[in-house]
Amino acid sequence: MKRFISWRVPTKWPVFRLDDRLLLIISGMIVGILSGLAAFALNRSLVFCLDFLHSYRAYWWAFILPAGGAALSSLFLSRVVNEGAGHGIPEVIYAVSRYGGLIRLRSSFSRLVSSCLTIGSGGSAGPEAPVVMSGAAIGSNIARFFSFNDRQRVTLVGCGAAGAISSIFNAPIAGLVFVLEVILGEWSTVNIVPIAVASVAGTEVSRLLAGNQIAFSHHTFHISFHDILACAGLAVVTAFMSVILTRLLRHMHHASDKTKLPIWAKAAVGGCAVGLLGFFVPDVMGEGYHSIRNMIEGVYEQGMTIAVVACFAKVLATSLTLGWGGSGGIFAPSLVVGSFSGLAYHRFLVYFFPSVPWVGEGCYALLGMAGFIGGILQAPLTGIFLIVEITGGYEVILPLIIISSLSATICYYFESASFYMKDLVERGQLLRPGTDARVLSDLSISELLEKDCISVPPSMSLREFVGLITRSRRNYFPVEDPETKEFLGLVKFDDIRPYLFNSMMYDAVFVEQIMDTHVAVARYGEDLSDVLRIMDSRGLFSMPVLANKRFVGMISKATLLDQYRKELMVQTYQG
Template sequence: MTRPRLLNSIMRKWAIMRADNRLTVIVMAAVVGLCSGLAAVALGRALHFAAATLADVHHYWWGVALPAVGASLSAIFLNFLLREQAGHGVPEVVYAVSKQGGRLRFRTSFSRLISSFLTIGSGGSAGPEAPVVISGAALGSNIARWLRLKERQRVILVGCGAAGAIAAIFNAPLTGLVFTVEVILGEWRAFNIIPIAISAVAGTELSRLLRGDELVFQHQQFRLHPVDIAASFGVVVLATIVSVLLGRLLNGMARFAHGTPLPRWLRPAVGGGAVGLIGIYWPVVLGEGYGYIQQMIQGAFDQGLGLAALLMVGKVLATSLTIGWGGSGGIFAPCLMIGSLLGVFYFRLLTWVVPAAALAGEGCFALLGIAGLISGLLQAPLTAIFLVVEITGGHDVILPLIVVSTLTSTFCFYIEPGSYYLRELIEKGQYLRPGTDARVLSDLTVAELVESGYRCVPADMLLRDFVSILEHSRSYLFPVHEPGTSRYKGMIFVDRIRPYLFDRQMHSVLFVDQLMETEVPTVTAGDELADVLNLMERENLSALPVVENERFVGMLSKAVLLDHYRKELIVQTSA
C-alpha cells in the first residue's frame, strides 16, 4: 500500500519537474555565459591585435583615413550585407526584452562583433561592451528558441548573455549581474537572479582561463581619508556636467548626421575622418582605450593637467563623432575613458590649487570619475558601484563611490530623465518594465477585450421601431449601420436621446441615424490600449466602438478593461 503511494508521489513530482524548465534555464545560463565570455575574449584579442598592428599607421598623415574607412566598412557590413539596424547594441537588447519577448536574430550574435571590430580596430572611439552584450544576448535568445523555451525563460537567457559579456570583459561577475538587472531586465527576482549569476560567473571564469594575467583591469588598493570624501563632491559636479554634455552631443551628432543627404554607408566615414584628425595629435582618444584607463587607475598616466582636460574634451568629441555618425560600438568604454580622464584632471587641479592636500591618489579619482560617468550618462549607479568595487577588489573606496554614483545619477536625472540607453525607447513608448502599467497595457490587446453581442440597428429605422427594440433590451448603446452594406455609421447613446424617446410625436418623425452620434471616435483591433484609454479620457466616454473594415465588431469598455487589467497584473507580477 505504501509503495504505490510513494511511487505515485514520485511520479507526480517528476511531472512537475518536467513541466518546469528552471533547471534547463540554469544549465543553459552557464552555456550562454561561456559563449559570451568567448565572444568577449575574441573581440578583445582582435582589438588588441588591431591596435598593435595599426599603432604606427595613425602617425602618418594618411592614417586619418583609417577610422573613416573602418567605420564605413562596418556600416556597409551591417546595413547591406546583413541588413541589420545600426545602433550601439544595448537599446536593441532592452527593446527585444521589453517588446519582442526577448527575440533576437541569430545573425545578431556575430554581426556586431565584426562591425564593431572594424570601427574600433581602425581607431573609432567606441566601446566593445555593447557589441559583446548584444552578441551574448542574441546567443541566449537563439538557444532559448532551439530549446523551445517560452518568452519568460528566453528573456532570462538574453539577460544571461549580457551578464556573461560584461562579467567577462571586466573580470567582474557581480558587475555583470548588476548591469543586467539594472539596465537590461529591470527586475530583481529570485528566478532570474540565479541563472544570471551563474552566467556571469561562467563568463568571468572563461575569460580568466583564456586571458590569464593579461586582464584589462588589475586589482588596486587605496587608502582613503575624510578629505577624499569631501573632494568627491567635486567629481559629482564635473561628472554631471560632462555626462549631460556627452549625452547631448551624441544625440545632436546623430540628428545632424541623419539630416545630411549623405548615404547611410558614407556617414560613418565623415565621423571617422574627423576622429582620425583628432587622432593625429592625440592618439589617446582612438579605440576603446582600455590601456590608458589601466594606466590612469594605476596612477601611471604621464600627461599634464592641461592635456588631461584637452584629452577629455577630445575623447568626448571623438566618441560623439564615431557613434553619432553611425559607427558601430558601445558607449561603455568611452564612459570609462572620459570618466578616468575627468578624475585625473580633477585630481591634478586639486593638487595644483591646494598642494598640501593629502588625497588618496590619482587612480582613486580616476575610478570615481568612471563611477560618475556610468551613473550619470547610463543612469546605472549600482553598476558603477559594483564595477569599481570589483576593480579595486576592496571596500576602501565605497563611501566616496556611493556619494559620486548616487548624487551624479540624481543630478543627471533632474536634468535629463532617462539614461542614454533608454531615452529613445522611452520617447517611442517602447520601454516597458515588468509589472508596470505600460507593460500590462501593451500586452493586452483590443481583440481580447472587445465585447460583442451588441444589436446593430439600421440607419433608416424609425424611432418608433427603435423604441420597441429598446423595451426588450438591457443595453444603452446601439451601433448604427447602413442598411444593405452593414457599414458602421454611428452610435446611439440611449441616455443622450431621452427627450426624443418620451415625445411620442417624434417617434414617427425621427430616424435612427438622426439620433446617432457620428463623432464618437472608433477603435481598431490593432490600436494600442494606452492610446485607447487616452481617447476615452479625452472624450469622457466609458466605452468606444471597435470598427474593423468599416464593420462594427463590438464595444471596448473601461469596465471590462479594468477586470482584465487586474487579472493580467496579478499573473504578471506573481512569481
C-alpha cells in the first residue's frame, strides 16, 4: 500500500477525496487572484505606455507609432514565444471544447506583452481578451501542475477567465456570466461556485490595488415607455454594426493572409493605417474608454454626423489592427462602437422627434454598448450584467434586457455563430459538453472494435464454413489471405442463405465465390464521424476495420450506441 500521498496530487488528499468542491473553490480563489494580478499588470503597463507615448502623438510622424507597436507585437508573438496572432478567446473556447482546457504555459504571459505593445502604441483593440487568455492559461497550468482531471481543469480555466474579466471591469457578476455564457457554454452548480469565488477574488485584487472604482461614473436615468419602445430601433442599429464589424474583421484576416509580406510587416501596415485614420478621428485610437466616459456623461460635443463617422471609423480601425496581425481583443472596441451607435441613434431621435422627452444621450450610449456586446458575442446576459455593473446602476435594466436580447436575436439571422465561435463552428471544432459531436469526438474506433470475429481463408469450402458458423456468434466473417494476412473480403451470413439447405453445394462452393470483395471498410485511424457518415450513406450497420490492409475487427452501430451512452454519462456528470 502506498503510504505517501504526493503534495502534487491534492485530489488524493483525504480531505478532498470524497468531494472535490472545496478543492475547486480554494484553487479557483488562487487562480482568481493570479488572474486579477495579470489584469492589473496589463492595465498599469498600458497606462505607462500611453503616458510615455502621449507627448509624441503631436508629431506628424505619430502615425507610425501604432505601426511600430503592432510590428513589435507580431514579432514578439511569432519569433520570441512562437505563437500565432489572434484574439485569444477562441483559443480558450477551443481548448475547453476539445482538450479539457489544456492551454500552453506561454499563453499566460504572451498575449499580455503583445497586446500591451499593440494597444499602448495606439492600436484599436481591447485588453480584455488577452487578460482572459492569460487567466485561463494560469488556471489550466495550475490544474496541470496538480494533476487535476479534465472537468476540474475546465473549471479552473473558467475561474481564470472570470477573475480576469472581473478584475479588469471591477465587475464580478459580469465575469461569472461571461464565462458561463461564452467560454464554457454550460451552467452547472459544480462550475458556478468556484467561478463565482474566482470572480470575487479577481475583483478584490483590483479593488485593493486600484481602488474600488467603477469604470464609468453612475448617472441616474429616468426611462420612459417611449424610450423602451425606441430600444427596438437601437437593437437593429447595434446588430447591424455588430455584423459589419464581424464581417470586416474576417475580410481583413483573409486579405492579410493573401498578402505576401512577413507577418510583422502586415501588422505594421495595419497599424500604419490606424495611425493615419487617427489623425482625422482621434477617438479610434487605443482602447477608447475616454470617449465612452464622455458619451455617458453627456459631454461628447460633436454632432450626429461625426458620431456616425467615428462609429464606422472605429469599426475600420479595429478591423485593421486585429485583422492585419495586431494583438488584442474586441471587447473594448465593441463598447466604443456600441456607445457611438447609441449616441448617434439618440441624436437621430432628437432630430426627428424633438418634442418627445427622450432620456439623456448617456443612457443611449449605455444601451448601445449592451446591444453591441449582445450582438457580436451573441451573449445577451453578459451585455446586460456588464453594463449594469460598470455603471453601478439598475435603472436601465429593462431596456438593457430588451436591447441585448433583440440584438443577439437579429445578429443570429445574419451570423449563425458569435464572433468568437464563427471560425470554430466553420471548422467543426466547437464541441460543447454533452452534444452529439463532442461525444463522438471523444470516442475512437479502437474503443469500439469488436474483435471476436473468426477469419476464414478464401479456399475454405462451404461445408467447413457451415461448421464454423455453428461455433460463432457473429454474422460477419472476414476473409484473409493465409500467407500475407491481407483482408480480401467479407462473407455475411445472408450470403450463404441460398446454399444453406442445399447440401449438394457444400463441397462445390468455396468462400472466395461467395465473399463480397467490394465491401466498405474503415481504416483504423479514421475519424469516427467519417465512418458513421459512410455507414449512414450506405445503410450499413457494421463495417470491417483495416489497418495496414489487415483486418483488425468490426465496428457496429450497436456497440457505438453502448459506448455513446457511457461517454455521455461521463460528460454530463454533475456530481
